């Protein structure tokens with residue numbers, strides 16, 4: 001069916017990383033149309049820098065522009081989900097929801113377990129919040145002509161990640177792809193364009209939004225955690241250890257957060273990857289995120305286009 005009616009709601013999916021922060025700022029500054037609400041799905045295990053960034057965004061950008069930021073968390077008694085991905089994952093008998101590494105079935109290396117966390121802890125609560133705001137909370141049927149336009153922060157260098165929401169009441173839009181580019185005759189902002197814009201606006205410190213112990217972290221991200229955020233590193237190391245010490249459902253092999261299948265505090269995270277060498281030589285921003293699976297998800301986890309699944313695809317290949 002072709003949808004011709006205007007959206008009942010315009011929503012920004014706010015992952016709080018570089019691209020979605022840029023969208024919020026452009027909307028607040030009037031360079032893009034205003035959104036009715038920005039929704040942040042909280043797994044309960046984001047680094048402190050992300051929560052601080054979100055608080056500052058709310059205080060200095062969203063509130064003055066009259067754009068509410070709504071924080072949502074997943075809850076489900078039936079699935080034993082309390083909104084805290086870390087603690088829920090360490091409940092004895094819990095399903096493994098993170099895309100942890102296990103020994104592959106040939107015993108020759110690592111394979112990544114299917115990721116459920118993004119869907120359960122990010123996508124599901126965002127959908128529930130949108131249905132609520134449309135006036136049709138589950139299980140009420142959303143009428144065919146009622147839908148929300150949802151902005152997703154996809155930049156030109158990752159345009160292939162622009163996807164439909166796969167539910168009729170949600171229609172994804174990717175405003176960064178329609179902005180005039182920094183070069184002549186080019187349409188769309190790259191991640192580098194977003195970073196330059198954020199820096200000029202005083203938001204150069206925008207962090208990567210991803211759970212502290214996300215297995216999609218590459219060596220560089222693990223090193224940054226270890227060297228710059230020792231408390232969060234200790235938390236990830238302890239989580240990694242605890243996962244192997246308890247009975248889990250859904251996997252037979254021992255789970256690890258690092259692809260080396262070593263405990264995190266023994267994993268070879270000081271190994272510098274190909275892309276890291278490349279970025280040190282000046283090619284910092286405008287690269288595809290999927291050139292080196294060991295690098296991990298450069299810009300964290302986005303609810304509707306988790307950048308980490310690039311690494312997973314390569315892992316499975």
Ligand code: SF4
Pocket residue numbers: 043098099115117118121122209210211213214215216300301302306308
């Ligand atoms: S950041 Fe990683 S662990 Fe957290 S929800 Fe996304 S994929 Fe899962």
